[in-house]
Amino acid sequence: xxxxKKSSTKLLVPQEIIENKxxxxxxxxxxxxxxxxxxxxxxxxxxxxxxxxxxxxxxxxFMIQLTWDESKSLRSQNAxxxxxxxxxxxxxxxxxxxxxxxxxxxNSEMAIIVNIQIMRAFTRLREIILTxxxxxxxxxxxxxxxxxxxxxxxxxxxxxxxxPEKPKGKIGFHP
Numbered sequence: 001x002x003x004x005k006k007s008s009t010k011l012l013v014p015q016e017i018i019e020n021k022x023x024x025x026x027x028x029x030x031x032x033x034x035x036x037x038x039x040x041x042x043x044x045x046x047x048x049x050x051x052x053x054x055x056x057x058x059x060x061x062f063m064i065q066l067t068w069d070e071s072k073s074l075r076s077q078n079a080x081x082x083x084x085x086x087x088x089x090x091x092x093x094x095x096x097x098x099x100x101x102x103x104x105x106x107n108s109e110m111a112i113i114v115n116i117q118i119m120r121a122f123t124r125l126r127e128i129i130l131t132x133x134x135x136x137x138x139x140x141x142x143x144x145x146x147x148x149x150x151x152x153x154x155x156x157x158x159x160x161x162x163x164p165e166k167p168k169g170k171i172g173f174h175p
Contacts, residue, residue: 013039013114018121023093026064029125030093031118032074039114040106048092050105057105062098066091096122 021035033051037044051058066074071091094102096119103115 013117015117015121015124018118019125022121022125025066025070025093028064028093028095029122030064030095031099033092033094036094036099036102036118039118040102040108041110041114042106042108047102047106048089051092051102054105057101058094058098062095062101064093064095066093 018039021031021039022029023032024030033047034044037047040047051063068090074091099115099118099122103111
């Protein structure tokens, strides 16, 4: 058991690399088949073959098959193909649940180790988003609170800037 812990630590992928591979496509946080294949140490073709063999494990909320235009657009953004090459397959994008399912169809130690890291990355991103929303709410609460307090300050400043009313009667000695 001690040996497997040592060997698994050598295979770890830096968290930033995984987090940078999580994209927002069609309103969902996903990872592309080619990025997952690289992380798992298999070819994209092999990854997609395993998915096709186990297609019932990948409903549409686990895996999105991109259109040809979307696939082409992503490839041109990332320059994944060498000059003169053409894509034979549309790109697949896997949600967090789809990534979890991949570890069961790619039966290797590497897939298990990398999959754990990917799950942690998704969890970390979810926590960051929740923290961000919490901060937005707190700032909104502070603005409301301080708007009331500043209204009092602004009212006091306005009173100081407004010239005093002139006395109605004359000041001084009147014969």
